[in-house]
Amino acid sequence: MVKLSDTGEFGLIELLTKGLVYDPATVIRGVGDDTAVLRVDGGKWLLFTTDMLVEGVHFTSAYSSWRQVGAKALAVNISDIAAMGGCPAHALVSVGIPRHLAVEEVVELYEGLKEAAGTYRVNLVGGDTVVHPERLVINVALLGEVEAGKAVLRSGARPGDWIFVTGTLGASAAGLYLYQHPGTACPQAAAKACRRAHTVLVPRVDEGRVLAECGVTAMDDISDGLAAELHQICKASGTGCLVQADAVPVAPEVKEVASRAGKDPLEWALFGGEDFELVFTVSPGKFPEVNRAAVKAGFCIYKVGEITAAGAGLLLALPDGGTAPLPDGGYDHFFRL
Amino acid sequence: MVKLSDTGEFGLIELLTKGLVYDPATVIRGVGDDTAVLRVDGGKWLLFTTDMLVEGVHFTSAYSSWRQVGAKALAVNISDIAAMGGCPAHALVSVGIPRHLAVEEVVELYEGLKEAAGTYRVNLVGGDTVVHPERLVINVALLGEVEAGKAVLRSGARPGDWIFVTGTLGASAAGLYLYQHPGTACPQAAAKACRRAHTVLVPRVDEGRVLAECGVTAMDDISDGLAAELHQICKASGTGCLVQADAVPVAPEVKEVASRAGKDPLEWALFGGEDFELVFTVSPGKFPEVNRAAVKAGFCIYKVGEITAAGAGLLLALPDGGTAPLPDGGYDHFFRL
Numbered sequence: 001m002v003k004l005s006d007t008g009e010f011g012l013i014e015l016l017t018k019g020l021v022y023d024p025a026t027v028i029r030g031v032g033d034d035t036a037v038l039r040v041d042g043g044k045w046l047l048f049t050t051d052m053l054v055e056g057v058h059f060t061s062a063y064s065s066w067r068q069v070g071a072k073a074l075a076v077n078i079s080d081i082a083a084m085g086g087c088p089a090h091a092l093v094s095v096g097i098p099r100h101l102a103v104e105e106v107v108e109l110y111e112g113l114k115e116a117a118g119t120y121r122v123n124l125v126g127g128d129t130v131v132h133p134e135r136l137v138i139n140v141a142l143l144g145e146v147e148a149g150k151a152v153l154r155s156g157a158r159p160g161d162w163i164f165v166t167g168t169l170g171a172s173a174a175g176l177y178l179y180q181h182p183g184t185a186c187p188q189a190a191a192k193a194c195r196r197a198h199t200v201l202v203p204r205v206d207e208g209r210v211l212a213e214c215g216v217t218a219m220d221d222i223s224d225g226l227a228a229e230l231h232q233i234c235k236a237s238g239t240g241c242l243v244q245a246d247a248v249p250v251a252p253e254v255k256e257v258a259s260r261a262g263k264d265p266l267e268w269a270l271f272g273g274e275d276f277e278l279v280f281t282v283s284p285g286k287f288p289e290v291n292r293a294a295v296k297a298g299f300c301i302y303k304v305g306e307i308t309a310a311g312a313g314l315l316l317a318l319p320d321g322g323t324a325p326l327p328d329g330g331y332d333h334f335f336r337l
Numbered sequence: 338m339v340k341l342s343d344t345g346e347f348g349l350i351e352l353l354t355k356g357l358v359y360d361p362a363t364v365i366r367g368v369g370d371d372t373a374v375l376r377v378d379g380g381k382w383l384l385f386t387t388d389m390l391v392e393g394v395h396f397t398s399a400y401s402s403w404r405q406v407g408a409k410a411l412a413v414n415i416s417d418i419a420a421m422g423g424c425p426a427h428a429l430v431s432v433g434i435p436r437h438l439a440v441e442e443v444v445e446l447y448e449g450l451k452e453a454a455g456t457y458r459v460n461l462v463g464g465d466t467v468v469h470p471e472r473l474v475i476n477v478a479l480l481g482e483v484e485a486g487k488a489v490l491r492s493g494a495r496p497g498d499w500i501f502v503t504g505t506l507g508a509s510a511a512g513l514y515l516y517q518h519p520g521t522a523c524p525q526a527a528a529k530a531c532r533r534a535h536t537v538l539v540p541r542v543d544e545g546r547v548l549a550e551c552g553v554t555a556m557d558d559i560s561d562g563l564a565a566e567l568h569q570i571c572k573a574s575g576t577g578c579l580v581q582a583d584a585v586p587v588a589p590e591v592k593e594v595a596s597r598a599g600k601d602p603l604e605w606a607l608f609g610g611e612d613f614e615l616v617f618t619v620s621p622g623k624f625p626e627v628n629r630a631a632v633k634a635g636f637c638i639y640k641v642g643e644i645t646a647a648g649a650g651l652l653l654a655l656p657d658g659g660t661a662p663l664p665d666g667g668y669d670h671f672f673r674l
Binding site: 028029032033034035036037038039040041042043044045046047048049050051052053054056057058080081083084086090092093094095096125126127128130131132133134135137139141143144146148151153154155220221236 | 365366369370371372373374375376377378379380381382383384385386387388389390391393394395417418420421423427429430431432433462463464465467468469470471472474476478480481483485488490491492556557558573
């Protein structure tokens, strides 16, 4: 084990930034000056987002490897860019590092960052490394691009639009449940799939690009649960919505874990966060075009409901024909049907 | 006192972002979507920087008000943009907040951020608010702009260039000393000036713009002390330097505090960080132009030495005619002449 006091700050930075490769067309100066220097394309809009992850709050090294934490810290930001229909481009990484961490662990964290950066073609152009007394804190700031006028905001949903998601939901919440209740008797394959969904995040960049190109009206990534994201979209758009409970797609392995845990899989799908699929709205007339484009790009879309007028509120249509309010709840505020 | 548990995350965000004003020409979407959306000018280069401040490491509410901490968190980043010769433009703010903090304290922190943003015309376009178990952590990511080709890198210094700083040094270190040794007998006015230099940071944006326009060859903001910044410039430029100890400008109040504290004021000026003046290099032939421009803009420049060939190393010329190596030391690694 190499200690941080052995390398010092500059030795550590040298280790962490080793092997960084930049896109020469856009990165004039990366790590190593007061700021990064980037070339911009006047025909594009910039997308600018940030997320802070705190050890013990957003992740724990008991469930995730440092490599997974690093990858996730970048991926949650990439997911935000995807939700605007953009491409991620340049990132800065700030890390507060506790002294008890080994240099090898910090290097592993950065391996995860670099791996995700490579996969999504993000240039890691700088950052800050500081001491933190107790725990690891990692903050990523990410710049992306989208063609001028093509960013998909939350505010564009209109009554009559259909609501879709790009994949099944609830696996990340099921995975978290299994980490927190390790004694749960559950088939290996289902447990593995759910645990992986919780620790490995795949942002839907290609999906977001395709959907933006088709002119979807509003879009969001599902970081806080489908219900919470719909509340954001409806608030920004000045609309209500009606979600069909039995249309919300839940993967078989989530149902399997839920049944062993005595939980309702729909709760995980609606209120468990961190699935990172996209939820979007589109006018019914555009559905055939969106569907064709999705099939061509190799992903599925699932219709889960419709946008309604503001006065109608946010509702959930139950299988028995009744309706219930759709609560604005994340994972912590479970709602019983 | 309002508790965080009373407002919740979204109530807090609403409080913190109240009254934010954006530049309509460049900010298409600020706070309130997955990402900020910004218009870019194709003729500009982007400058992109970040800094993380950890309570108890970089600041303490015992010395600084929350308003000062907020302002400083933005200003340290603005200083980095200034050191490239650019203008700050758009910022994201991530804050990890301990539960014991009152909502009023977080609001005060943001008042400081907003005040600094107003002064330097920065749009606060988004961020992240999360819970932190022990202490406040604040991360700012800042975008700036500079005319294409005009960014002043660290790597441009050439042997024969003269080295200048834009103001007197050491006051921040003297202020920190006074905070840490409150019993020091010292004239009120001097103590107040030094304490203020430690808690209130004035980034040299106008100075940086003027100097970049004049074609200075390398520039850095003095965050880690003059000696440390010269090490950065010389390393990046592949040069050495010779600093004249008696030419390093030290304010009278710093000398006063140092004499009462039994310290050498030159140590504070060379190795005490956080003065946030600019250090720059320029060819001697350009000096008259730079000097005229500085006088016109209303600031002083002080010649502290010259850039030399790499083989010569980094040296300090002492008043007695001898020379000593210039250590690469920040505030923690004091060097005795």
